[in-house]
Each structure stands twice: as C-alpha cells, then as structure tokens.
Amino acid sequence: MKSKYIFTAILLVGLGVAGCNDVLDKKNLNAVTAEDTWNDETLATAFLDKCYADNLPDWSADVADINQYSDEGRGGEDFFYAGQLTSEGGGGPTKDYWPYEGIYKLNVLLDNINTGTLSEDVRKKIEAQALFLRSYRYFELVKRYGGVPLILSVQDRKESEVPREKTSVCISQIVNDLSTAATVLPKSWSGSDAGRITRGAALALKGRVLLFYASKQFNRNNDAARWQAAYDANLAAKEQLEKDGYGLNSTYDGTWKDNSDASELSKEVIFSKRYSYPANKSDINAGVRPLDYSQGATGWNQPTLDLVLAYPMADGTVPGVDIDGDGVKEPFDPTATDERGLFWVGRDPRFYKTIVTNGMVYPLADNQYPEQRQFTYKGGEIEIANSTKTGFYSCKFINPVVKKVDVRNYDLDLVEIRYAEVLLNLAECAAEVGNKDPEVYTILKEIRKRAGITANADELYGLKANMTKQELIDAVLFERRIELAYEGKRFWDMRRRMMFSDPEYKGYARERIEIELTDAKKELSLNDLAKDFANGGGESKLNSVDYFKYFKTIVTKIDNKFQWDVDDNHYFFALPKKHLEQNAKLEQTKGWNDGTFDPLL
Structure with missing residues (x-):
C-alpha cells in the first residue's frame, strides 16, 4: 500500500492530543490554539500537509485541460483566435487563476513556524517545504500574468490592497526562496514522509523558473546573461540530483506504468503530487x-x-x-x-x-x-x-x-518534474549559451537511447551531425515535444518560446x-x-x-471556425476583471483593455 502525505485535519489531531489530558483539566478540549500548533510537531506537520493539498497541481486542470491548448490536443479552438481573448478571463488557460488563499495559508505557516518550541531541524525543514510551495504558486502566477501582488506575510485580506510587483522582483523572490529551501531540505525522505519535497526538487524548479525567464516570452531582447544564469541553475540541479541518486528510469514508461511505490517514487521522480485512493484519487x-x-x-x-x-x-x-x-x-x-x-x-x-x-x-x-x-x-x-x-x-x-469496473478507483501520482525534463532544460540552455554542442548531443542521445531508438552506425541515434546553434535549439525543443507529450508541458513551452506567432503557426489549423x-x-x-x-x-x-x-x-x-492567431501582446494573460474590481491598486496588463502594467520589467 502506498505511503502518502498525512492530510490530517488539525482539529481532529488536537482532539486526539487533548484526549490524553487529565479529566479535571479546565482547558477547552475541543480547541487547538495557534500556540498549540507551533509547539507540537504533529500539529505543525498537519498544517504543512494541508498546505501541500491546497497548493499542488491537479491532473485534470493542470495537465489534461492544458493539453488541449497546443498542437497536442483537440480542444480550445477559441483560444487561438485573438478576437476571442478578453480580460474577462475565459475558460481553459485563461480561466481565473488566483491562488492567494493557498498562499495566505503558507504565509501563516512561514510567519509562525519559528515562534514555537519545535526543534530547529523540524522548524527549518517545515519552513523550507513551505517556501518551495509558495515559490511554486508564485511561479504559476508569473508565467501566466508576469508580475503579480507579491504578498510574503499575513495581511488582512479584506482591507489590504496590494499592487502588482515587477516581474523581475517576483522572479528574484522565487529564485531566492528556492535557493534557501535547497540548503535545508534533505536529498530524500523515508517512511510515511516519502514523496515530500527535496533539495533536488527545489534546485530543479529553480532551473525551470530561470529557463522560462530566459525564454522569449520574458526575454524579448534575448539577454545572454539570463540564458547563462538558467544554464548554471540547471547544471547545478542535474549535478546535485545525480549525487542524490536520481536519474533516468530504464524504460520510458517506467515512471507511470503502474501505481506502486516502486514506480511512483522511482529515481526519475523529482517533484510530484501524490494520490491515494479512496481519500485522494485521480481520473x-x-x-x-x-x-x-x-x-x-x-x-x-x-x-x-x-x-x-x-x-x-x-x-x-x-x-x-x-x-x-x-x-x-x-x-x-x-x-x-x-x-x-x-x-x-x-x-x-x-x-x-x-x-x-x-x-x-x-x-x-x-x-x-x-x-x-x-x-x-x-x-x-x-x-x-x-x-x-x-x-x-x-x-x-x-x-x-486495472479493470473497467475499477478504473475510477485509481490514484496515479502526478509527476510535475522528472529527471528527463531537467536534462532537457539543461540541454536547451546549453544550446542557447552556445559552444556546448557535445553537452547537448550527450543529453539528447541519452534520452533517445533510453527511449529505445537505435544508435545507428554513427551512434547519433538519428540526430544530424554538426548541427548549427539554431538546429541544436530546435532539436531540443523537438525532443521535449516527444518525450514530455501529455505531461502538461507543450502549451507552456509554446508560450514561453512564443511559437504561436511563428510563421509556422500563424493561420495554423490542427x-x-x-x-x-x-x-x-x-x-x-x-x-x-x-x-x-x-x-x-x-x-x-x-x-x-x-x-x-x-x-x-x-x-x-480540427480548427474549422478559427485559425491560430495569437498576438504578441497576449503572451501574458489579462488579469480577470473581478480582481481588478476588488483591488483598485491592480493595473491591467499592457495589450489588454487599456492596460498599463508592463510584464517585461
């Protein structure tokens, strides 16, 4: 049976603890105070586990739905037609994404975890996991909107009005928090903690964040320094992951072909959302x-x-x-x-x-x-x-x-980051930095060899010899498309590389x-x-x-009514109208309904 995070209701845990008190104790046995939470490892961990549950991705919304809005899937025809995109916030990838409730809970934890009597080791590890989760949430916001309100401590949600912070400041905060988390987190967890966030996950996410920030969506002038920073971060992630025992599984589908811990916690899995039937299942x-x-x-x-x-x-x-x-x-x-x-x-x-x-x-x-x-x-x-x-x-x-009768009693973990992606992130950065051709070839050949492609006489696994810089970049992007198909990555890759505006896709129809x-x-x-x-x-x-x-x-x-026509101004989504109405300090994104906020700053 799979071990999973213990998503324990704090109240129930509190009742269990209080039940051991003397019957003459006058303390309210039905209440768990904030002081109790930060003084008790079980309660503090339960609070953290609720933060895990509230802030991790979902198979349906974050993977299957997103797959429809690229050249992988058949849905979302309206999205690719510029006239249908509005600041109102439509369905699919433009639907309202505003996870500040989850961020609020993480800030509660981060503001209070060091106020109690927990040991330093426990406190720091809980804090590091919360920093990772908040970084993940903020990155998901930034890749959609650019800069967003950067709230790093508990505020009165009814009274506070926070403006959007610069995109560069948000990225810097995310990267710094991930760096901090990586210095504290262990290389792995065991027992009932198996699957928690590790230092390798923090470094891998940092590499992904900087890859996005170096890509055309954020980096219109192709600043080489951003690509170098992304390369350095992804190389550091790869090297640490290798030291910690991570690597490619022996088979391409070995990560998800069954739902046993042997596959779901394999050496390729770096960051995942864990499911456990019947409490937490996936369709x-x-x-x-x-x-x-x-x-x-x-x-x-x-x-x-x-x-x-x-x-x-x-x-x-x-x-x-x-x-x-x-x-x-x-x-x-x-x-x-x-x-x-x-x-x-x-x-x-x-x-x-x-x-x-x-x-x-x-x-x-x-x-x-x-x-x-x-x-x-x-x-x-x-x-x-x-x-x-x-x-x-x-x-x-x-x-x-799994038989038809049991098909919905299923709990396959969602692997958000796996080792193959880290390799491809590094290969893309290496190709962009330049003069690292052997490194790019080595990574591409390693992934193709694992896939089962034949080496051929030249041992290039079908790759063209002596590729130019652009050919190497294109080869990495192509390999991402095949290797990571249906893992919720293609749509975001097409956005960050601004592929929807390429001549190949202008007026395109699947x-x-x-x-x-x-x-x-x-x-x-x-x-x-x-x-x-x-x-x-x-x-x-x-x-x-x-x-x-x-x-x-x-x-x-597939696209009979509209052909693809995404304007360069629309690579950052508009803020949903309701949030503009609720917060007078928010600016709309440039390119949308009199927007004034520049997401490229």
Whole structure:
C-alpha cells in the first residue's frame, strides 16, 4: 500500500492530543490554539500537509485541460483566435487563476513556524517545504500574468490592497526562496514522509523558473546573461540530483506504468503530487481510456494528426518512407494507399507507448475485443460524445491491469518534474549559451537511447551531425515535444518560446483523420472485422498495404471556425476583471483593455 502525505485535519489531531489530558483539566478540549500548533510537531506537520493539498497541481486542470491548448490536443479552438481573448478571463488557460488563499495559508505557516518550541531541524525543514510551495504558486502566477501582488506575510485580506510587483522582483523572490529551501531540505525522505519535497526538487524548479525567464516570452531582447544564469541553475540541479541518486528510469514508461511505490517514487521522480485512493484519487486512467474500457470519464488526450506525424522513426531519423528506392524519404500521407499511408509503422518506440490508432492493440489486460484491438473508424466504436474526435487515442499513463469496473478507483501520482525534463532544460540552455554542442548531443542521445531508438552506425541515434546553434535549439525543443507529450508541458513551452506567432503557426489549423471501411468491406460488422483481423493475422493486416483493403482515410481540420492567431501582446494573460474590481491598486496588463502594467520589467 502506498505511503502518502498525512492530510490530517488539525482539529481532529488536537482532539486526539487533548484526549490524553487529565479529566479535571479546565482547558477547552475541543480547541487547538495557534500556540498549540507551533509547539507540537504533529500539529505543525498537519498544517504543512494541508498546505501541500491546497497548493499542488491537479491532473485534470493542470495537465489534461492544458493539453488541449497546443498542437497536442483537440480542444480550445477559441483560444487561438485573438478576437476571442478578453480580460474577462475565459475558460481553459485563461480561466481565473488566483491562488492567494493557498498562499495566505503558507504565509501563516512561514510567519509562525519559528515562534514555537519545535526543534530547529523540524522548524527549518517545515519552513523550507513551505517556501518551495509558495515559490511554486508564485511561479504559476508569473508565467501566466508576469508580475503579480507579491504578498510574503499575513495581511488582512479584506482591507489590504496590494499592487502588482515587477516581474523581475517576483522572479528574484522565487529564485531566492528556492535557493534557501535547497540548503535545508534533505536529498530524500523515508517512511510515511516519502514523496515530500527535496533539495533536488527545489534546485530543479529553480532551473525551470530561470529557463522560462530566459525564454522569449520574458526575454524579448534575448539577454545572454539570463540564458547563462538558467544554464548554471540547471547544471547545478542535474549535478546535485545525480549525487542524490536520481536519474533516468530504464524504460520510458517506467515512471507511470503502474501505481506502486516502486514506480511512483522511482529515481526519475523529482517533484510530484501524490494520490491515494479512496481519500485522494485521480481520473487520469479513466479519462485517457476509450469509453469501452472506462466509465464516467473519457475524452482526455486525444492526439492530433500533427503530433502523430511528428514522432521520428525507430532509428531516430525524420518520419517518412522511401518507396521508390532512391534513398530519399517521402513524407507520410494518411490518405495514401501505399507505404506512405502506413504512418504508424516503424516509429520511435515512444509512439507505441503514447499513441493508439485504428486497428492497433489498446494495451489493456481486460480488453473485450479479439486481440485487444481498438477500431476508430466510423462505426467501429460506440457513438458517444467523447469517442475520439481525432481518429486517435492515447495510452500514456494508463495502468493495463486495472479493470473497467475499477478504473475510477485509481490514484496515479502526478509527476510535475522528472529527471528527463531537467536534462532537457539543461540541454536547451546549453544550446542557447552556445559552444556546448557535445553537452547537448550527450543529453539528447541519452534520452533517445533510453527511449529505445537505435544508435545507428554513427551512434547519433538519428540526430544530424554538426548541427548549427539554431538546429541544436530546435532539436531540443523537438525532443521535449516527444518525450514530455501529455505531461502538461507543450502549451507552456509554446508560450514561453512564443511559437504561436511563428510563421509556422500563424493561420495554423490542427488536423485529424476520419476513417471509413472501403466499399469492399463496408458490410462487415465490428465483430466480424475483429474476428477477421484475429483469424488472419492482425499485425500483418495492420502493418502492410493489406490495411487499405479494409480502410480509407481522409484528413480534416480540427480548427474549422478559427485559425491560430495569437498576438504578441497576449503572451501574458489579462488579469480577470473581478480582481481588478476588488483591488483598485491592480493595473491591467499592457495589450489588454487599456492596460498599463508592463510584464517585461
């Protein structure tokens, strides 16, 4: 059984402690005072654990929802059209994000933890964890809005009106607090404390913060000093993590393929939100699966054709196939009926641990169809609102042994930072700083080797030799897209690099596929088709041009109403209107409804 944070209600803990007092004690046994809390390790830890619960990310809001607003997912069409973005605060990534209630509780702890009689070691470790959580919250605010009210001590929330602080000041505070936390926190925790924040997590988050601050969204003039600071921070994080025993797991999906402590607290996991059924469960396993194998939740992470076609080949080279033997690859074309149409054949092994397309095996132990095949052609699955709208499903994060009846009784931890991201953060900074080509190549090859890509004769794992500085940067960003798919990172990467304004994405529309039975097979029922694949060798039918005897494919657009058009002024979100109305000292962000606050200062 997994060990988790003990999210204990302080009142209940207090009652348990008070129950040991003499019956003649006149003290109110039903109350726990502030003095009690900061004098008792159990109570202080319970307060901290409530802060954990209130300030950590969530699978649905912070990962699955965000995945829809990039070229990974199918949702959020309105967001990419500039005319639909308003300072009112809409849905999706522009929805109201204002976590000052959680920050208030952290400030209560930070203001009081050193006032009691706890030992110095206990006090400092609790304080360091609170500093990390507050830094995490403020960074989530800053990456959305730029500078925000920087409240570092308890204030009367009804009376105080705090203006926005400069973005640079907020970043400095976040970085300093993380540095302080890293000097106190241990390399790991054991027993019931397993999974708490470590010094490696503080250094890794610091590296991520400085990576964002060096990126184009914050750094329009490409100040080289910011990239150097980000490089130094990420190198320090990598080196400390290695000393503390962290590293890549042996397999790409080893971090989330089951929900045992062996995987969820593996050497790759640096910072995560822990779940424990039934007190704290997640719908990620139910949400990702097709409804055939789920209940009450589905429709998450349906891949776009754009993402599917992006994966490299098994040898790491660009996707495509040489069909005429001239040594030049033709790009995959899902509408073709020759090898160019077999876009799922011979791809990067991470493809098959992330993407499921028509006729592929959905990797579950209790799949109801023969050979466990998931058919996504029209009529090939239940006609429901949340059946795939892209022609694809994902299988990343699913636990194959969880049965449909138990799919919502699930508690997979959300890994917010893992070692592979730290490596990629470092590689990106190294590429930007320049003259560090061997370091970038080493990291990219290490990640590709772990993924299962073949080394090839040149031992470059499909990477181009002697890349230019820009080619190295692009190679790292591409690897992030593949390695971190559906982990809630792509949307933020596209924002911090201001990709939505690139010519590649201006007027862009994501694509999907629609699959139908051929005229010769249109009378086949789903059961008969499944039996035909089972009896006739499903893999040979799926992975050869025999597939096109059964299916024909067309490509259509996901973004039919609007095409992507995000203005440079909109990379920092507007403050929601209600907060401007509640605090007269708040300025709206420049570029939004007469905004005057400059998020670049």
